[in-house]
Amino acid sequence: MFLKDYITDVYKAVRSLLTGMKKTGYYFVHPSEIITQQYPENRHDLNLPERFRGEVVMSHDENNEHACTGCTACELACPNGTIKIITKFDITPEGKKKKAIDTFIYHLELCTMCNLCVQACPTDAIKMSQKFEHSVYDRSRLTKKLNQPGSKIREGVE
Amino acid sequence: MFSLAHITQIIHDWLYSSFDPTLALIIECAIVILVAIGIFAVLGLVLVLMERKVAAHIQIRLGPNRVGPGGMFQTVADTLKLIMKEGLTPDLADKFLFNLAPFLVMIVAMLLLAPIAFAKGVQIWDINIGVLYISAVSSLSVIGILMAGWASNNKYSLLGAMRSGAQIVSYELSAGFSILTIVVLTGSLRLSDIIASQENGWWIFKGHIPVIIAFILFIIAATAETNRAPFDLAEAESELTAGFHTEYSGMRFALFFLAEYINIFIVCAIGATLFLGGWMPLHIGGWEGFNHLMDYIPSSFWFIGKTFFLIFLIMWFRWTFPRLRVDQLLNLEWKYLLPISLINLLLVTVIAIMGWYF
């Protein structure tokens, strides 16, 4: 009984080792599996995975309109105070006051790319872009204003 | 036909015809020393690069690729960097032993190079107890490790040295037993006799399953004796920073690093000599035409090919298997490898007495 267990142990051990070696050996003889990217050379045809997150951007359409209502859900969702929204009150044609954004301030240097703000946004106004070359010479240039100058909220977005 | 033995014979004859015998002997010694150091340097550079490339390809990476074409000169650049770095000595270290240890490890590696047959007729010292000499001298390398660990005055170094000592002392047993199987089959300890006995086929083919088991045991024990993963708990990075060479820097660290790779080469060369026929080309008893064809490949190529195959195997292990715990390591040796190798030795003895090998 003991001998049987002993031999089974040895057999199982050898088999599991061979399984591992088969996998690594497969990778060794298949250079096409290599996922390393030669970055500065292939800068123009980069192949970034879909889930890669570079920075938060606000999408604007051709009329320079965005979908941000200034609800500050993203600001509340952000775990480390990356987003700061300054709101203002627009006067609608009917003469009513309506809340809108004045400036969407985004501190790239604080951002951890956790994606919580994008998930919190009720109107899909912000999204993650894949730009990653963020190095600048001055820290203050990392503080960005996401809504373009003169942009306004798209019609029909509440 | 290309033959290293021919070249050495020409040099030998020329030296003895132009100088008096004592001077010629001294010059020959100097040449051998220079060649050995050259082999060391080249092996160090090639093996480190090979390790990094193999590791990269197994982990779906490219590895070093910036210095030179395909990263070929990466290790040369690393060596230059290590030469220029400052060699620090810790304040409360035992300075004499601290400085001595890397050289001791290196000297042991050099001593081990002596009986290895690199090609037909190219062997520094064909000592009549070759295999015993190797197992005796290789047990010295643990002294250098223990010395380094103690003299560093560092808890990590000491723990690493202790682990390494326990490991090498216990795995020497099963390495010795697996070497003994070949000695039993050959009936000689001299390396050239062992190689000559494989003229009609390598032992791994001639000796059936027991020799294959012995070969596997030898490879496992060799991996453990050279302190490589999965048995690298002497320098387990996540537990002991770097083990016995934590405090070493600059060229002294490079010597440890180089000695590690030279030891791998030597262990693999011994494995290739004992089980795969050393420089002996692939011969199959009875197939005269095939044997003759194989003889056209120079013997040095055979030796280097076999040795590098084994080195690749050991690298493959390193980048596949996770590290063992100390208790698992000792369990493996004393509960599995040692009993198996004892029974295996008995089997081989029966085979050798009955003449059941080819």
Place this chain on the structure above:
Amino acid sequence: MNAHAIIFYLISAFLLGTGILSVTTKKIFRSAIWLLFSLVGIASLYFWMEVEFVAAVQIIVYVGGIVILIIFSIFLTQQSGKEMPGPGLLRTVFSLLAVLFGAGFCCMLINEYGFTQLPGNQFSVAVADIGTQMLSTAEHGFVLPFEVVSMLLLGAMIGCIVIAMKSKEAKNKGVLENEQEAVGTVISSQQNNTL
């Protein structure tokens, strides 16, 4: 004096020097290392005499085995890194006397018998011959001492196992304690979780 003799004197000087250092140094680990070098020196003397088998056995047994055990026991000793106090006056005197006695005894033996050159090279013994002699039952065969030594080793091994083995009682107790500890840790981790 030829090169052969020069090498002999070099090895001897190394051997004696390291031997003296190993008994005079005050650091115990260094003492072990000097002892090691001294033993390696003896092995190289055997190599010089071209009795390779004895040299290799010397390295395996003394250097690879005994000195490593000594080093291990030094590692496991407390305060072994400290510098030892020097020997007292009495001890110095007696050790010097012992050295003088030994040296005098050797001198006397050499004076009485001298060195005689034996005809031929006595040492060219093949390893196979050593093995045959070891297991030979004929005259000058070593099979009886060989077997007696193996019995001694077997006794030592069994003794080791007996010392290392836990008695059944202690084993059970140990298991129980471990279980209790395990239960304790589980409980405490659960408490942590609820907290």
